[in-house]
Amino acid sequence: MRFFRRRGRSGAQRMTGTPVAEAKALYEAGRYAEAEAEARAVARSRPRDDEYGAVALNIAALATGAQGRHAEALATYDEALPGFRRIFGADSWLTLKLRSDRAQQMISLGRYADCEAECAAVAEAADRGTGPEMSSLAAAARNGLVFALNAQGRHQEAEALAREALAAHRVGDRMSLVLRLGLARSLNGQARHEDALTEAQGADELYGALPEDQRLPETGAVELAFATALLGLGRAPEARRRAAAAHDACLATFGPDHRRTVEARTLLEQIDGTRP
Numbered sequence: 001m002r003f004f005r006r007r008g009r010s011g012a013q014r015m016t017g018t019p020v021a022e023a024k025a026l027y028e029a030g031r032y033a034e035a036e037a038e039a040r041a042v043a044r045s046r047p048r049d050d051e052y053g054a055v056a057l058n059i060a061a062l063a064t065g066a067q068g069r070h071a072e073a074l075a076t077y078d079e080a081l082p083g084f085r086r087i088f089g090a091d092s093w094l095t096l097k098l099r100s101d102r103a104q105q106m107i108s109l110g111r112y113a114d115c116e117a118e119c120a121a122v123a124e125a126a127d128r129g130t131g132p133e134m135s136s137l138a139a140a141a142r143n144g145l146v147f148a149l150n151a152q153g154r155h156q157e158a159e160a161l162a163r164e165a166l167a168a169h170r171v172g173d174r175m176s177l178v179l180r181l182g183l184a185r186s187l188n189g190q191a192r193h194e195d196a197l198t199e200a201q202g203a204d205e206l207y208g209a210l211p212e213d214q215r216l217p218e219t220g221a222v223e224l225a226f227a228t229a230l231l232g233l234g235r236a237p238e239a240r241r242r243a244a245a246a247h248d249a250c251l252a253t254f255g256p257d258h259r260r261t262v263e264a265r266t267l268l269e270q271i272d273g274t275r276p
Contacts, residue, residue, distance in 0.1 A: 019045075019052045023059045027066075028213040030253060036063035054083040058098055061105075066217070068257030070108035077102035093133045096122050100137060104144045108259040112151040119144035139169040139179065146182035155189030162186060174214040177206040181218075184225040193232030200225040219253045220246035220260050227267055236271055243267045 019042050026035035039060035046053030057080035065073035077098065084095040103118035119141045126138035142165040149158035162183035169175055180203040187196035204222050207215060223246035230239035247264035254261055 020055050020059060023056060023063075027059055027063050028216075030216045032063045032066040032254075036060050036067070039063060049083060049086055051087050054080055054087055057083070058101075062101065065101075065105050065108070066254055066258070068255045068259070068261065070105050070257075070259065074102065074105045074109065077105065091125060091129070093126075093129065093137060096125055096129075096134075097137055097140070100141045100144060103141075104147070107144070107147055107151060112148045116145055116148040116152070119148060135169070136175055139165050139175045143175065143178045143182055146179070146186065150182065150185045150189055153189070155186045158186035159183060159190070172206055172209060174210055174218065177203055177210065177218060178221075180206065181221050181225050184229065188225075188228045188232060191232060193229045196225065197229040197233070200229055216253065220250040220264060223249070224260065224264055224267065227264075227271075231267070231271060240268065240271045243271060 020039070023035050023039035023042060026032075026038055036059075039056045042056035043053050043060060046056065057076060061073050061076035061080060064076055081095075081098060081102065084092075084098050088094040099118060100122045103115045103122065106112070106115040106118070123138050123141035123145065126134045126141060129137075142161060146158045146162045146165070149155075149161065162179050166176065166179050166183065169179065180199050184196045184199035184203065187193070187199060200222060203225060207218065207222050223242045227239045227242035227246060230236075230242060243264055247261065247268055250258060250261035250264055256262075
């Protein structure tokens with residue numbers, strides 16, 4: 001998570017020694033409950049319109065969402081957003097990144113059209129910016145848009161957008177991973193399960209090459225893509241193994257209420273309901 005850095009510092013520098021350093025480290029280690037508690041304590045201790053207080057709220061929102069408390073996460077983003085606009089500016093990368101993360105919590109709450117509209121607006125704003133951070137942000141917003149389109153059954157639109165975003169983002173990083181997973185989801189939605197399996201295999205290679213702190217937020221996602229494609233191909237025993245692995249990993253990492261844990265559990269129930 002290379003999000004939290006002070007304005008004016010280079011992209012390689014971290015916020016070591018700052019009031020949010022501990023919360024950030026806890027989040028990156030996957031200790032989400034501790035990260036949330038630390039971040040909320042920092043936010044309460046800082047004066048109004050303090051940049052560290054604003055960033056602490058953002059870490060709290062991320063950590064809350066990672067625990068599957070998506071409505072609370074959205075409320076925390078809503079609390080943080082006005083401060084981000086005042087402190088960093090409405091068109092800054094920091095504010096737009098928060099809006100993108102906030103929009104993707106809407107997916108977990110079934111607010112797909114709202115997510116679609118907000119991700120499209122963030123992508124458009126990021127396209128007007130310059131530099132690699134804005135380029136990555138545009139890809140992140142389009143990833144949210146791909147997910148929202150898939151959730152609304154608009155799989156061909158999602159496929160086209162995912163392919164366009166991947167063509168523009170030719171880096172083997174976490175963003176490429178989630179875009180490939182979005183592409184696999186769109187292909188599964190069109191019953192093109194062989195193609196989806198190919199994308200899942202490519203995503204698996206990307207996942208394995210990422211550092212641990214970037215793999216952690218995508219826990220279970222590759223297994224879910226495999227499981228869905230395998231089930232569509234009539235390979236139910238293999239699909240069940242993958243879905244069970246995804247569910248166990250998501251349960252241990254995120255808890256029972258996280259969107260991905262719920263998706264894995266639902267897929268397992270579907271598989272068991274179709275088995276003789």
